[in-house]
Amino acid sequence: MTALPAAEFINVAKDYRLGLIHRRTLRAVAGVSFRVERGEVFGLLGPNRAGKTTLVKLLLSLCRPSAGDVHRLGQPVRDRSTLGRVGYVHENHAFPRYLSAESLLAYYGALTLIPYEVVRERVPKLLERVGLADRAGDVVASFSKGMIQRLGLAQALLNEPDLLVLDEPNEGLDLVGRRVVADIIREQREKGRSVILVSHVLHEVEQLCDRVAVLQAGKLAYLGTVNELTRRGSPEGKVQSLETALLAIYQRAGQ
Amino acid sequence: MSLAVLRWLVADTLRQSLWSGVFWLMLGVTAAGVLACFAVPASEAHFLIGGVGANIIGLLLGLTFTAGVLPSFVDPNAALILLAKPVRRWQLLLGKFLGVMALFALHAALFVLATWLALGAATGRWPGAYFVALPILLMNFACFFSFSALLAVTTRNVAACVVGTFLFWFLCLLMNLGRHAVIAYEMEQFSSASRFIAEAAYWMMPKPADALVVMHDALLAEPLALRDADFAKVVNKGEYRPNLSLAASLIFPFVVTALAAYELESTEY
Numbered sequence: 411m412t413a414l415p416a417a418e419f420i421n422v423a424k425d426y427r428l429g430l431i432h433r434r435t436l437r438a439v440a441g442v443s444f445r446v447e448r449g450e451v452f453g454l455l456g457p458n459r460a461g462k463t464t465l466v467k468l469l470l471s472l473c474r475p476s477a478g479d480v481h482r483l484g485q486p487v488r489d490r491s492t493l494g495r496v497g498y499v500h501e502n503h504a505f506p507r508y509l510s511a512e513s514l515l516a517y518y519g520a521l522t523l524i525p526y527e528v529v530r531e532r533v534p535k536l537l538e539r540v541g542l543a544d545r546a547g548d549v550v551a552s553f554s555k556g557m558i559q560r561l562g563l564a565q566a567l568l569n570e571p572d573l574l575v576l577d578e579p580n581e582g583l584d585l586v587g588r589r590v591v592a593d594i595i596r597e598q599r600e601k602g603r604s605v606i607l608v609s610h611v612l613h614e615v616e617q618l619c620d621r622v623a624v625l626q627a628g629k630l631a632y633l634g635t636v637n638e639l640t641r642r643g644s645p646e647g648k649v650q651s652l653e654t655a656l657l658a659i660y661q662r663a664g665q
Numbered sequence: 666m667s668l669a670v671l672r673w674l675v676a677d678t679l680r681q682s683l684w685s686g687v688f689w690l691m692l693g694v695t696a697a698g699v700l701a702c703f704a705v706p707a708s709e710a711h712f713l714i715g716g717v718g719a720n721i722i723g724l725l726l727g728l729t730f731t732a733g734v735l736p737s738f739v740d741p742n743a744a745l746i747l748l749a750k751p752v753r754r755w756q757l758l759l760g761k762f763l764g765v766m767a768l769f770a771l772h773a774a775l776f777v778l779a780t781w782l783a784l785g786a787a788t789g790r791w792p793g794a795y796f797v798a799l800p801i802l803l804m805n806f807a808c809f810f811s812f813s814a815l816l817a818v819t820t821r822n823v824a825a826c827v828v829g830t831f832l833f834w835f836l837c838l839l840m841n842l843g844r845h846a847v848i849a850y851e852m853e854q855f856s857s858a859s860r861f862i863a864e865a866a867y868w869m870m871p872k873p874a875d876a877l878v879v880m881h882d883a884l885l886a887e888p889l890a891l892r893d894a895d896f897a898k899v900v901n902k903g904e905y906r907p908n909l910s911l912a913a914s915l916i917f918p919f920v921v922t923a924l925a926a927y928e929l930e931s932t933e934y
Contacts, residue, residue, distance in 0.1 A: 426933075470749040473933035494751040504742040506677065508684030520673040521750040521757075549684075565746070 414484030415445040416573045416604035417452075417469050422478035424464050424628075438464040440628040441478070448572075449602040451595055453609065453619035453636075457660055460625040462608045463500075466577050469606070470498055483572055494523055497566030501578035503558070507551035511542055511561055514550060518565045529568065536564040540590055555582035563591065574598055577608045592618060612652045624659050631659045670752055671760050678734060678764025687730045691772040694726055695779050702783035711788050715780045716798035716880045720873070723776060724805050725831065728813060731765045732826040735817035741934055748934060755926035762814055762922055766807060773802050797883040801876045804915055808871035809834055811918035815925040818932065834873065840866050841874035845905070849898040868913050875910040882907075 424439040439461040446452040454462045467473045468480050471487045483492040505514055512533055519529030537543045540560040550558065559582050566574060579591050595618050598605050609615055615622060616636050624632035624639070632639060639655050641648070682688040698718070705711065737743060738761050748754060777799045785791045813830040820826070844867040847855060855863075878896070882888040890900040899905045 467934060472745060472748055490751050490753065492751075493749060496749065498746055498749045500745055502742060503746055504740070506681065506743070508681055509677075513680075517673055517677055518746070518750070520669055521747060521752050523667060523670070523751055526669070562746070 413448045415481070416448050416450070416483060417446040417606065418479075418481040419444055419465065419468070420479040420481075422465070422468060422480055423476050424461070424468060424473065425476040438628055439468070439475075439625075442625070442628070442630045443478075444623050444630065444633050446573075446604055446606055448604055449599060450620045451599050451605045451607060451618050453607050453615045453622035454625065455609075455615065455622050455656060456625035456631075459627075461628040462625055463577060464628075465625070466500075466575055466606070466608060470496065470575065494569060495572040497569060497571035497574045499559075499562045499566045499574075499576050499579045501559075501581035503562050505550045505558060505561065508549060510547050510549050511537060511553075511564075512546045514561065515565055515568060519568050522569045524569055532568060533564075536567055539567070539594075540564045541586065556584055556587050559583050560587055560590070563594065567594065572603050574603065574605045576605065578610070579607070580609065580611055580614065588614070612656070616652050624656065626660055631662075667752070667756075670756060671763065674757065674760025675764040675767050678761055679768055681734065682731075682768050685733075688768070688772075690730055691727070691768075692775070694723065695772065695776040698723075698776055699779050699783045702780055703787055705787075710885075711784055712781075712790070712792055712795045713881060713884050715784055716795060716801075716884060717877055719773070719776055719780070719798050719802050720805060720877060720880065723773070724802065724809065725834070727769050727772070727806055728809055728830050728834075729827055731769065731810065732813055732817075732830070733823045734765050735761060735814050736821045736823050736826060739818055739929065739932075740821055745934060754929045758814065758818070758926050758929050759922070762810070765810060766803075769806050769810070770803055773799055773806070777802070792884065794883040797880055801880055801911075804911065805871065805873060805876055807918040808914060808921075811921040811925065815921055815928065818925050818929045837871045838873050840870060841872045845874070845896065845899045848902060848904045849895045869917070871914045871917050872910050875905075875907065876914070878905075879907050879911065 419442050422439055422442050423437065425435045425437050428434040428436055442461070442465065454465065456462050464473070468475055469482055469487065471490060471493065480487045482489075483495055485492045506517075509517060515533045515536065516526070516529050519533075520526070534543065534546070537546050540563050542557060542560055542564065545553070545557065550561070553561065559579065563579065566576075574595075576591070576595070580588050583591065592614065595605050595607065599620075607615065607619060619636055621633070621635050622639065623630060632642075636652060640650055640652055642655060679688070698715070702711075702715065705714065735758075738757075747757060777796060781791075781795050784795070809830050812833050813826045816822075816826045816829045840863070844863050847860060847863055878889050890897040890905075896905075
């Protein structure tokens with residue numbers, strides 16, 4: 411028996427209603443289908459407003475699909491219990507400024523329904539892992555953007571997630587911080603856990619992702635490995651840069 | 666619902682109030698109230714002024730100070746990670762709501778106790794009935810803060826919460842007094858449909874004026890109906906039922922908080 415996928419999108423569409431009386435609609439995602447396997451690092455690529463974050467939000471039950479089905483860790487997304495096995499980092503998250511790094515992790519651990527004893531044991535290790543051990547007692551208000559991003563990463567790992575969703579995790583991070591993120595992604599894969607990475611940093615995607623989905627205007631423009639993508643459409647299967655390959659896809663999809 | 670989650674959310678709200686200064690601001694209001702007790706000349710109405718002051722000025726100040734808690738909590742930048750946790754959204758809202766209630770209850774109890782001691786020292790009278798102000802104040806706050814919570818999840822805007830809640834309080838006060846006026850003066854120009862609507866609104870919405878009458882009657886030996894001829898007409902017609910009025914007001918925060926929770930559950934981020 412094969413393991414159930416970490417995430418599965420089945421002919422998913424998402425329309426946002428706009429305007430005061432919701433008369434206008436914006437189609438953010440249109441008929442997208444793919445699955446993210448267990449133990450896979452999966453990249454979500456595409457230009458701004460391509461629908462990447464909407465797919466992430468659909469997966470995390472932050473919004474509902476207008477059509478189609480979304481499954482998380484083998485269960486329909488309406489089953490919130492699987493959220494306890496998911497970690498999520500997104501760019502520009504505003505953590506409560508009055509909490510210390512330690513108390514913030516304890517608070518988020520409680521909301522993830524992790525027993526307090528387990529949280530207490532994991533917090534020092536996680537703060538050490540993301541390089542914030544010496545700032546454990548300091549309030550978030552005194553943190554730089556990069557430090558907040560590291561703290562976000564620590565809270566996402568608190569439940570030792572089977573599925574880690576990283577939406578622009580390197581936003582505001584320095585070189586060392588980026589290395590920490592890359593190492594954590596590799597560790598997750600080694601442990602047989604899945605990662606969904608939304609990123610505009612292409613060399614990172616090239617290095618880390620097993621497969622990628624490229625979205626353009628809410629539609630799936632490409633699904634496959636980075637290797638296949640960089641050879642696609644080039645004369646005699648010559649390898650081109652990921653940037654060139656992506657631009658070619660965007661141009662084709664835009665025509 | 667996990668009690669541990671609830672405890673964390675309540676504790677988080679109290680921590681937030683300490684950090685943002687709201688806790689100290691509310692403590693300052695109590696200190697100002699105590700000082701005012703010594704500044705006002707002693708009279709029969711001394712305790713009534715304290716109770717009414719708490720239930721009008723204290724209530725409106727409390728609503729203003731706490732208005733920012735929920736809009737910042739449900740703001741997308743702050744809420745996305747919380748909402749992606751297994752805890753249901755209504756539980757998150759309930760936890761924060763109870764946190765604000767705990768904060769207000771603490772300060773309301775402090776205010777009532779401190780002003781009772783100060784007024785007692787100033788007048789030499791120690792009426793236990795003064796403590797009626799506390800449950801009435803908490804009930805009033807629960808009613809109007811639940812409305813503020815509904816505005817918070819629909820608008821995520823602090824100014825909308827403050828202005829909307831003040832307007833709603835004023836509307837409820839007018840509705841409460843207007844309903845009694847319709848009965849007292851037997852206003853014939855109102856159709857039976859209008860009277861029915863006024864009556865339905867009276868029973869469905871919070872009744873801040875009735876709450877003040879209950880406190881007045883508890884504090885002063887001579888009830889309001891004996892002092893005010895117009896209000897006496899309402900009482901004599903059997904149309905003023907204080908216990909039922911308070912009980913009906915108490916239903917309001919449950920219904921409106923449930924509506925706010927439903928709104929948050931169905932909101933798309």
